[in-house]
Amino acid sequence: MTSVEDLTAELADLREQIAALTRARDEARLERDELRTAIMGMPAAIGVMTGPEHVFKLVNGAWRALEPSYEPLDRRLIDVIPPPLGPRIAAALDRVFATGEPLVAANVSFTFPGATEQTFLTFHYSALRRESGDIFGIVFHGMNVTSQVRSQQEVQSLNSRLRTFLALAENAPDSIVVAERGQITYANPAFRRMFGYGEEGVGTPLLELIDDESLARLGAHRQEGAHPGSIRAIATCRRRDGSTFPGEISTFPIRDEDGQIDAEGAIIRDLTEQRRVEQERQGLQEDLIAAQQRAIRELSTPLIPLAARLVVMPLVGTIDSVRSEQILETLLRGITAHQAAVAILDTTGVRSMDEQVASSLLRTAGAARLLGTEVILTGISPEVARALVEIGTDLSGITTLGTLEAGVAHALGRRARSARSKRRS
Known part of the structure; x- marks a missing residue:
């Protein structure tokens, strides 16, 4: 028969256990509330979906800010996000719910209702499991990466333009050079052939490519009001071995992001063949005129x-x-x-x-x-x-x-x- 003392001791033990459970419950609630508060205040779009139909049970303010017209709580994913994006996301999440394998949907593009520009989002989806290991839902974490995607697109566009420029410059029949502070920093193959330079062309002063008389004319052209770095003129060009040839020089400024001129580009065309053709044409024209005059004299x-x-x-x-x-x-x-x-x-x-x-x-x-x-x-x-x-x-x-x-x-x-x-x- 249990004594009063035993019952008293057992009661005190039960009270300690209840107090411990109460403290654990309060700590769990506090931890839950702190976690919820943190999730709700995070800049990333975070939420929880449960069940195989992916019913929203929790979304934070960042998720709601993506599209305020979407009211998600206690609604299925396909009922919240309209086609074609909603069903496409649901099909991907079915695989996460069935296998437990996480999913990353990077740079997903879509246009919100009433918007004129695309928005790009990257979402991470992970399965939620009970202690038994059974999957009961999915937690997601998303970021608006529109600015990053735009920047990446700009970089790709710049790279594409750079590749196009290099392809044009490397295969152009005219000499193309870029000079910084008067020194050549880039020269295409046509320049090396035209002026007789190899790789040594890089570092050559740009003004050494023309004779003194042409240099004086170009200087006068600049003083007459030409834009800085912009010249188009006929000049006598000087090869590395000292020989010369007639050329047409077109220069243009290269500006940095702030609009300041930090380099100068030049395109140089060898006019030797053109001059030869013009002289032949002029000779033929003179012969034709002489023949016409003879015919006219004979007729008159x-x-x-x-x-x-x-x-x-x-x-x-x-x-x-x-x-x-x-x-x-x-x-x-x-x-x-x-x-x-x-x-x-x-x-x-x-x-x-x-x-x-x-x-x-x-x-x-x-x-x-x-x-x-x-x-x-x-x-x-x-x-x-x-x-x-x-x-x-x-x-x-x-x-x-x-x-x-x-x-x-x-x-x-x-x-x-x-x-x-x-x-x-």
């Missing part, structure tokens, strides 16, 4: 052999000093070639005749007579006849007839009379 002063020892030169248009020399040269050459006894100068197509033109025709007739050729002037219009009288032109020694037909008849009659005279003798 045609000499027509009309019969044996009879030539006709019809004159058309305006006769100036240059053309009068052409007439004289063509007529004398034709008289000699055809051994002409008679030469007809037909002025029917001449618009006007001044003292200079009349003197040229008289000089031409006089030169022809020295070769034993009779000159017949035909086609003088009344206006031209009046002008010749007014300027007192002496046409003695020159046969003048009204029309070309009359001149030809006269020349042929003269030839017939000469033939009869020879037969009588």
